[in-house]
Amino acid sequence: MNVLLDKKILDSQLTDWYFTNRDQLMAASNSVFNSFRPEAMECFRKMGIPDKSNENYKYTDVREVFLTPFNRYIEPRKILFSVEDLFRCDIPELDTELVLLVNGWFYENRPRLEVLPNGIIIGSMAEAARQYPHILEAHYSRYADFRKDALVALNTGFAQDGTFIYIPKGVGQDRTIQVVNILLSPEDLFVQHRNLVVIEDNAMARVVVCDHSLSAHHFLTNSVTEIFVGQNARLDYTKLQNEHNSSNQLSSSFVHQEKDSHAIFNTITLHGGMIRNNVYTRLNGPGAENHTLGLFLADRNQHVDSYTYVDHAAPGCTSRQNFKGILDEKATGAFTGRILVRPDAQKTLAYQANNNILLTSEARMNTKPQLEIYADDVKCSHGATVGQLDENAMFYLQTRGIAKREARLLLMGAFGHEILKQVPVEPLRDRLNDLVDKRLKGELSRCNSCPLQCQETC
């Protein structure tokens, strides 16, 4: 189905699309998904895709990216390609459980749902809803509130497939789970995948997500990922965004943490068109610790907007946010970091830092902290900078024989390093450092660039 959307009637067109396909959607999906659809679409109809008058979307015209006449499917198209031809993992020593999504649908390079020997379950969301409805009933749509964000509502209205990861109680994981989201299509495409990661008490998950576009079409992704981190459980999540500049991405992640849990959520953005990343964190049990990090490198007309919302709902929790951006040419960016400390969340520690480098006078960055603190015994701090490379450091490097260009690269690499050094998997960290260096040198083409080292196809 290919419809030209009009900005004025965008919302009703998307709502109509739902009603036209509702029966087919319902018939194809499990009741867990279906039970939320009507209310989600009702919320969507009321809110509509946000424009800049929405305080949370002040710096990004999300409606604009919907206007391409995308094809939208409510069942997967057959996209034939050979995984072996496309991929060769070149992270040395990184032996991963690989899950592929192609255009938002689980790709059957492995069983649709697999139970590993230690009880870990990995595979397709649609299949998980069929085989393990009780897990989905307990977690699906519990953390991503569609009443508050139209993009989440739209995703919930149409959700059918995505990645499902389940780590049972007390299970640690020997292999990193690597999710690769591939966009590959002979036509412009709108994609909405829905993902769920459940880490039960005392368990641990290490997840790497790579987003790639492998054909030169316009893409729009509106994805939602819910992550439950149980008591004393641990999450290490690294998201690498590396799509071409006609690929726009709206990504909403919800991290729900129970007592004494620990989570690192790190988003590295190398390439893409318009990117909006929402990361919501709820610290729901005492003693939980969260690190939400981000690094983006933008040039040309790219736009990268990061929005974070950390909800301190329990006492004695710690949150540290650290976001950095390097903007070249005419790139624009935004950071909005919201921290909510609820009245009984005493002994909260909440930190937020946003530092940015503008390499040209045309690049623009907006940064906005929003702190709402209702408890009195807390430590909260925030700081933001937008500046240029340090001239004194540049000169110091030059006096040691390092040319200006090389000196700039060293300083930019060093700037990004603070975020990258928190990637917990060493081979991946090395690889990311290398990718960021290449990206800064302008040597990174849009396709042959992921940890999987895709062969050139576009």
Next chain:
Amino acid sequence: MLEIRNLKASIDGKEILKGINLTVNAGEVHAIMGPNGSGKSTLAAVLAGREVFEVTGGEVTYCGQDLLSMAPEIRAREGIFLGFQYPVEIPGVSMVNFMRTAVNEKRKYLGQPEMGAADFLKLMRDRKALVDLDTSLANRSVNEGFSGGEKKRNEIFQMAMLEPKLAILDETDSGLDIDALKTVANGVNRLKNKENAVIVITHYQRLLDYIVPDFVHVLFDGRIVRSGDKRLAFELEEKGYDWIREAN
């Protein structure tokens, strides 16, 4: 080696150097002394190529070439080294990465092959020992969290790595206790030979007990107002800078 003729430089329209003349030959140690604000650090910065200073007159010839037309990094690769009064902290750039880049950029420029990892690490070890620089410092980011003394020793360490023909040490003695001062001076002395030269910029005579100069120059109000041998330094120490002020 270095021939400075009537060098004038200004910043934001204010003239700091008002006609400097100085000749430095291979094998020589020159000390430049003078009161605060006389232009000592400006002279060092101009020779190293700092762009905020505008050269408004004169010329500088270095090894037969026009120094002022060279970019700072070319000057460095040609063998000029500036030891900073205030070494810059560069978080995120490791000392190893920094020095490897610097050494190899110079080698590339001179048409030499890049230094292999093993040879490079051996060189690092040797030169660290020269200035008593702690091994753990070399694994940290450039100057980040270094004490004042460590920063100065790190400057001499870098000098030892890069083996300059002409080293300009800008108040390397400031902020050092006597032990650190000896270590730094000892490093400089061991690097000294007949082929290279050193310009030591200092406020006090103290350093010159350890790095013995062949020539001492007094800089005052942007000009060299007196030159002599090391006895001039003692005279200055005795009479103070007022002696110079009154004479000019």
